[in-house]
Amino acid sequence: MTKNSTDLEGLTTSKISRRDILKTAGVGGVGVLIGASGLGGLISITEGKASNPTVKEIQPFYGKHQSGITTKTQNHVYFAALDVTATQKSELIKLLKDWTEAAAFMTEGKPVGELTSNEFLPPKDTGEAVGLSASNLTVTFGAGPTLFVKDGQDRFGIKHKQPAELVELPTFPLDALEDQWSGGDLCIQACADDPQVAFHAVRNLIRIARGKAILRWAQPGFQRTKQADPKEGTPRNLFGFKDGTVNPDVTDEKVMNKQVWVQSGDGPDWLTGGSYLVVRKIEMFIEVWDRTNLKEQEATFGRYRISGAPLGQKNELDRPDFNHKTENGQDYIPKDSHMRLSHGDGTKQILRRAYSYSNGMDPKTGSFDAGLLFLCFQRKPSKQFIPIQTRLSKLDKLNEYTSHRGSAIFACFPGVKQGSYIGEAIFQS
Numbered sequence: 001m002t003k004n005s006t007d008l009e010g011l012t013t014s015k016i017s018r019r020d021i022l023k024t025a026g027v028g029g030v031g032v033l034i035g036a037s038g039l040g041g042l043i044s045i046t047e048g049k050a051s052n053p054t055v056k057e058i059q060p061f062y063g064k065h066q067s068g069i070t071t072k073t074q075n076h077v078y079f080a081a082l083d084v085t086a087t088q089k090s091e092l093i094k095l096l097k098d099w100t101e102a103a104a105f106m107t108e109g110k111p112v113g114e115l116t117s118n119e120f121l122p123p124k125d126t127g128e129a130v131g132l133s134a135s136n137l138t139v140t141f142g143a144g145p146t147l148f149v150k151d152g153q154d155r156f157g158i159k160h161k162q163p164a165e166l167v168e169l170p171t172f173p174l175d176a177l178e179d180q181w182s183g184g185d186l187c188i189q190a191c192a193d194d195p196q197v198a199f200h201a202v203r204n205l206i207r208i209a210r211g212k213a214i215l216r217w218a219q220p221g222f223q224r225t226k227q228a229d230p231k232e233g234t235p236r237n238l239f240g241f242k243d244g245t246v247n248p249d250v251t252d253e254k255v256m257n258k259q260v261w262v263q264s265g266d267g268p269d270w271l272t273g274g275s276y277l278v279v280r281k282i283e284m285f286i287e288v289w290d291r292t293n294l295k296e297q298e299a300t301f302g303r304y305r306i307s308g309a310p311l312g313q314k315n316e317l318d319r320p321d322f323n324h325k326t327e328n329g330q331d332y333i334p335k336d337s338h339m340r341l342s343h344g345d346g347t348k349q350i351l352r353r354a355y356s357y358s359n360g361m362d363p364k365t366g367s368f369d370a371g372l373l374f375l376c377f378q379r380k381p382s383k384q385f386i387p388i389q390t391r392l393s394k395l396d397k398l399n400e401y402t403s404h405r406g407s408a409i410f411a412c413f414p415g416v417k418q419g420s421y422i423g424e425a426i427f428q429s
Contacts, residue, residue, distance in 0.1 A: 057193075058134045061107040063415040065261065065273055068138030069351070069377050070250040073235075074191040077221040077355045078198040079279065079373060081184025081408055084147060086212040089156045093427060095212045099141065099205055100421040106201050109134030112208070126207065128200050135194040139201055141422050142277050142410030147185040161426050163267035165276060165381055166411045172393035172404070181281045181406025184216045189277070189375070191353075193226065217406070219281060221355025221373040234308060234316065238356050238370055239289050239401070241301050242308035245316055248349045259349045259384070260377050262414075270425035273414030275377040278350075278385045281357075281406030284371040289401050300397045302337030310339065338398040341391045350376040350384050371402070381409060
């Protein structure tokens, strides 16, 4: 080998080293091709990963079930509820068709329309996600009770398609609900590992809806990122405790069919394979919490703060022992603790996808406007969320530190096949 030739096993030429070549390729480079001699042989550097979304960053939009329900929880959510202003069924169908097409594009990391267009017209896509990966974006759609009947009116001739489970949630003790954070005819849940990608999705869908629907309320949310927690442990809420430890196993089809997916015979056939979504905006009084001693905090949740284990146990996933007593004869897990009341007899489960939120400062109090955007999916709200929340609203010690400000329920459509559109079965005879 000559003095200036290259050796891929040990690149030690007088002109360039392996490290020099890697510097030339750049941090994002994933491969180099080197010729027979010197720098003249450096002929190809592949694209960086940031500009070339991988298959792992794309969640399929089409399928048996909507994505964004059993999908591994992404870092960010942008949730929006809308009121339909259209008066004709054909307009509503057109909206759902357009949403389906746009959502399918965006979940693949594509714009909703051509990026280049007539310079005298607004572009079809708003453009803030150009050059970004799909970031595991999922878009999940649902219909609220008022889409079917509002002010006693059968709005679109689909009153007979309204499921019995799809009714406004009861007002629970201590609720302090506000209209500005409650209800909605339709909902959009956009989840992604990038906040700009999630917002872009909702922004463009609402733009498409102009003339047919208007924004009623919206709330972004976040959890710890996968970069910050490579082990992807259970996320923590703004009180510092793990949130979502006892979720049902989304990989177990039998469990999902029992707890999450609406089954044939549960109600109207159009919802088979869908799920009910309950949304609660929960304000957290974090300044008060921050002045509470650790023992009281752990007694409130019924879990240790650091490990997430039930009180009296060692590990997060250990089974709680509600009969375990301290030396003084007191319950290790207090009867009014959040975990104990949520658990009940263990037969009623919901699939939680909660996110924290922070809206800056509350101008009325001068404190943080922050809390939990509680999202949960289930097969039958009357048998799952409602009895659980009824117990919590009456006895939960956590009520001293929280207030429920918003509430809504939606029937999330089953998945959609290519060539069809979301919610199509509602309009079929």
